[in-house]
Amino acid sequence: MLELRNVNLSFEKKRILNDLNMKFDDGKRYVVLGNNGTGKSTIANLIMGVEKYKPQRGSVYLNGKNITSLGVYERSKLGITVAFQESVRFEGITTFNYLTLGGKIKASYSDAKRALELAGLNSEYLKRRVDDSLSGGERKRIELASVLMLKMRYVILDEPDSGIDMMSLDTISRIIDTLNSKGTTVITITHREEIAKNSDYAYLICSGTVLKEGPPTDIAAYYKKMCDRCDHPNEIIESVKELEHRKGVRA
Amino acid sequence: MRIAPDYSKEFEKIVEAYEKSGGESSKLLDKRVASIIISGDKIIGLNSVEGVEIESGKIENGVWARVKVMKGKKVEMPIHLCTGFLGKEGEQRVNFNFIVEEGASVKFISHCSFPWSTHLVHKMLSTVHIGKNATMIYEDAHFHSESGGVTLISDTHATIENGGFYRNSFDLTKTRVGKLKVKVNVDLKENATSELNSKIRGRKDDDISIVESLGLNGERSHGIAKSTVIATDKTRARIINEAFGNAPYSRGHIECTEITKGNGVDVSTLPVLKVTNDLSELTHEASIGRVNSKQLNTLMAKGMTEEEATEFIIKGLLS
Ligand SMILES: Nc1ncnc2c1ncn2[C@@H]1O[C@H](COP(=O)(O)OP(=O)(O)O)[C@@H](O)[C@H]1O
Ligand SMILES: [Mg+2]
Numbered sequence: 001m002l003e004l005r006n007v008n009l010s011f012e013k014k015r016i017l018n019d020l021n022m023k024f025d026d027g028k029r030y031v032v033l034g035n036n037g038t039g040k041s042t043i044a045n046l047i048m049g050v051e052k053y054k055p056q057r058g059s060v061y062l063n064g065k066n067i068t069s070l071g072v073y074e075r076s077k078l079g080i081t082v083a084f085q086e087s088v089r090f091e092g093i094t095t096f097n098y099l100t101l102g103g104k105i106k107a108s109y110s111d112a113k114r115a116l117e118l119a120g121l122n123s124e125y126l127k128r129r130v131d132d133s134l135s136g137g138e139r140k141r142i143e144l145a146s147v148l149m150l151k152m153r154y155v156i157l158d159e160p161d162s163g164i165d166m167m168s169l170d171t172i173s174r175i176i177d178t179l180n181s182k183g184t185t186v187i188t189i190t191h192r193e194e195i196a197k198n199s200d201y202a203y204l205i206c207s208g209t210v211l212k213e214g215p216p217t218d219i220a221a222y223y224k225k226m227c228d229r230c231d232h233p234n235e236i237i238e239s240v241k242e243l244e245h246r247k248g249v250r251a
Numbered sequence: 252m253r254i255a256p257d258y259s260k261e262f263e264k265i266v267e268a269y270e271k272s273g274g275e276s277s278k279l280l281d282k283r284v285a286s287i288i289i290s291g292d293k294i295i296g297l298n299s300v301e302g303v304e305i306e307s308g309k310i311e312n313g314v315w316a317r318v319k320v321m322k323g324k325k326v327e328m329p330i331h332l333c334t335g336f337l338g339k340e341g342e343q344r345v346n347f348n349f350i351v352e353e354g355a356s357v358k359f360i361s362h363c364s365f366p367w368s369t370h371l372v373h374k375m376l377s378t379v380h381i382g383k384n385a386t387m388i389y390e391d392a393h394f395h396s397e398s399g400g401v402t403l404i405s406d407t408h409a410t411i412e413n414g415g416f417y418r419n420s421f422d423l424t425k426t427r428v429g430k431l432k433v434k435v436n437v438d439l440k441e442n443a444t445s446e447l448n449s450k451i452r453g454r455k456d457d458d459i460s461i462v463e464s465l466g467l468n469g470e471r472s473h474g475i476a477k478s479t480v481i482a483t484d485k486t487r488a489r490i491i492n493e494a495f496g497n498a499p500y501s502r503g504h505i506e507c508t509e510i511t512k513g514n515g516v517d518v519s520t521l522p523v524l525k526v527t528n529d530l531s532e533l534t535h536e537a538s539i540g541r542v543n544s545k546q547l548n549t550l551m552a553k554g555m556t557e558e559e560a561t562e563f564i565i566k567g568l569l570s
Contacts, residue, residue: 048548050548051548082552084552090546091567092568093566101550102563
């Protein structure tokens, strides 16, 4: 189980995550829903242990063990990985080389091909380079294929559909289910409620904290109703009550 | 290929050096492949093919060679140039004159290998003349000794006539550099195109200096000069990329990427853009710094150590 307990994180006095508590049980599919700028990618970076994203207060636990002080590599060794929101370019590196991490992953051409096809790209791409000759969407698909090849226990997909067209919601569901079928916990971060449907549990993030959590369909419906137009982009909302009060609705 | 009998031992040794630098030695013995083999101050092997004229001779501490590709001749197999120095100390001078006549096309694969030298000064002077609509591709890979005792001073002047094409790639990534002073100067006429590309990896106290200069002197001429330098340990690197837009609709782009690793490095890049014709367009890109942290995090999240990830990224940049 992966857990965030009372996590607080600020960037130069700007509070980004506020007393954040989340739990991710083994073998489940989670969705983390929230508008842009609410701190979702910050959560991904923090769980992964990216240097600038160490919490000022609170901790990250893996199976009850505090892993807050561990770096990215060490956490990956514990089975945690992220397909980051932004798929960076790698000059001079072919997709095949990228997917097999230059030979570090013992995988055949057909393994790579299968992962790539699941992410919606044909095997022609294996020879292409993961540089700016590919679109952001193509690199994103390669990133998803890469995660499929890794065999990690916890996979965070940060906006897996960003840069990719609507058609591929199916693709994303297929990737989530393929990972999950092998027992991997999948945490999908998104601002699109359609994606929430293919999950077991949902968190709604608002101003860096969990505003509501529960069954994905309920959370998605609530999100659609309440967060469609965010009227407090720079303010911290502490509770559902406060939000509903502002919006003048009764739950 | 004629190998003078008294050089057969030396040839074997040169072949060993050649293979170290990634050369395919079978090509040196293939009759269909034009080649020049230089060892120290001698030419120990030379082969020409139809449509290619090679003349050569001796100079003090070295050799000269003139390679002429006849008008309209499309040389099928790349011409192989193999330059080696077997001794530990000394000076080697090589003067090359490349002439690619109108409409001809040729590719050179050059390997310079000095794997055993501790104090060698290698001086290379190259003049290149590419005729109208002719093409020349020159790929040069170097293999120096790990002692750092090789000094390479190379000066290339290329003139590209109307519609001609010239690509020059320089690769010194597999071994230490030693001391390097490379100058490439290209004069582009109307519609001529040139691409200069150097990739160098410095270690210990290697000292790298590169000046690449594109003279866009003809209408619609087009040039790119790109340098990638990986500077580790105490490497010193000075990179100057220049483009001069002197003719209407000429376009030039210069690009320098320097990756630093270790806090003893001393690197700089200086892009120089100068336009004397306001219809010319020049651009540049330059970056100096450690390996991109987003790239590192992406790879480390997949289970690579920082060291492995850095090496993976650098290999890509140099490939
Ligand atoms: N490295 C950083 N330095 C400073 N501010 C950051 C950094 N990363 C994220 N932020 C800020 O944190 C807030 C939340 O960003 P982010 O987590 O990317 O939101 P989301 O993924 O939900 O769109 C934004 O205001 C963003 O500018
Ligand atoms: Mg985000």
